[in-house]
Amino acid sequence: MPITEKPVSWRFEIDLPELGDEFATTEGHWELHDLQRRGEDDAAILYDGLTFRLASPLRIDAEAVWAGESLAVTIRLECGLSSQCSRCLEPAHIEILEDFMYLYSLRQDLKKRGTEEEADEFRTVRVPCWKGALDLSDQVFESLVLALPSRVLCAPDCRGICPGCGKSLNREECVCATQEIDPRFEGLTTVEFERQTE
Numbered sequence: 001m002p003i004t005e006k007p008v009s010w011r012f013e014i015d016l017p018e019l020g021d022e023f024a025t026t027e028g029h030w031e032l033h034d035l036q037r038r039g040e041d042d043a044a045i046l047y048d049g050l051t052f053r054l055a056s057p058l059r060i061d062a063e064a065v066w067a068g069e070s071l072a073v074t075i076r077l078e079c080g081l082s083s084q085c086s087r088c089l090e091p092a093h094i095e096i097l098e099d100f101m102y103l104y105s106l107r108q109d110l111k112k113r114g115t116e117e118e119a120d121e122f123r124t125v126r127v128p129c130w131k132g133a134l135d136l137s138d139q140v141f142e143s144l145v146l147a148l149p150s151r152v153l154c155a156p157d158c159r160g161i162c163p164g165c166g167k168s169l170n171r172e173e174c175v176c177a178t179q180e181i182d183p184r185f186e187g188l189t190t191v192e193f194e195r196q197t198e
C-alpha cells in the first residue's frame with residue numbers, strides 16, 4: 001500500500017543547541033533511499049489522488065537555533081520524484097528543493113504572541129518539555145507533503161491525450177486535432193482521464 005502518513009520507521013533527531021547561547025546551532029543530515037526502511041517496492045506516497053515515488057534519494061538537512069525561548073528549526077528537503085502526468089498519463093519527473101521553517105515552543109499561546117509575519121514564516125509546534133534531542137520526523141513528513149505539487153505535468157506545454165481518439169498529442173497529430181477543441185472543455189477532458197486512472 002502507498003504511504004498516506006508518516007512511516008513508523010522515521011526518526012530524525014537533532015540535538016538541542018546549548019541553552020542560553022543564541023549563536024549556537026546544531027545540525028542534522030539524513031539521506032533516505034527508500035521512504036520506508038525496508039524498501040518495499042510500493043513505498044510511494046499517495047496524496048490528493050496522485051502517487052509519488054522517490055526517483056533520487058531524499059536528502060533532509062536541518063538546522064536548529066534558539067529564538068528566545070523557542071527553537072527555530074529550518075528543514076530543507078531535496079529529492080527527485082516520479083509521478084504521472086495528469087494530462088497525458090506518461091511518467092513525469094518532479095524536483096523538490098524547499099526550505100520549511102518551524103518554531104518549537106513550550107508555550108501554548110505562541111501563535112497569538114508572534115507578529116503576523118512570523119506566523120506566516122514559521123509553522124509552530126508545541127513541545128511538552130525539552131529533552132536532549134528533538135525528533136523532527138512529523139515535520140519532515142508534513143514538509144514533504146506540503147512540497148508535493150497538486151497537479152503534475154510532464155512538461156508545461158503537455159498537449160495531453162486526444163479526447164476523440166485517445167492518441168497522445170505530444171507524439172502524434174490526429175485527424176480530430178484539426179477540429180479545434182474549445183478551451184473551456186479542456187478542463188473537463190482532464191477530469192475524465194484522471195477518473196480513469198483510479
Ligand SMILES: [Zn+2]
Nearest residue numbers: 085088154158
Ligand atoms: Zn503530459
Ligand SMILES: [Zn+2]
Nearest residue numbers: 162165174176
Ligand atoms: Zn484524435
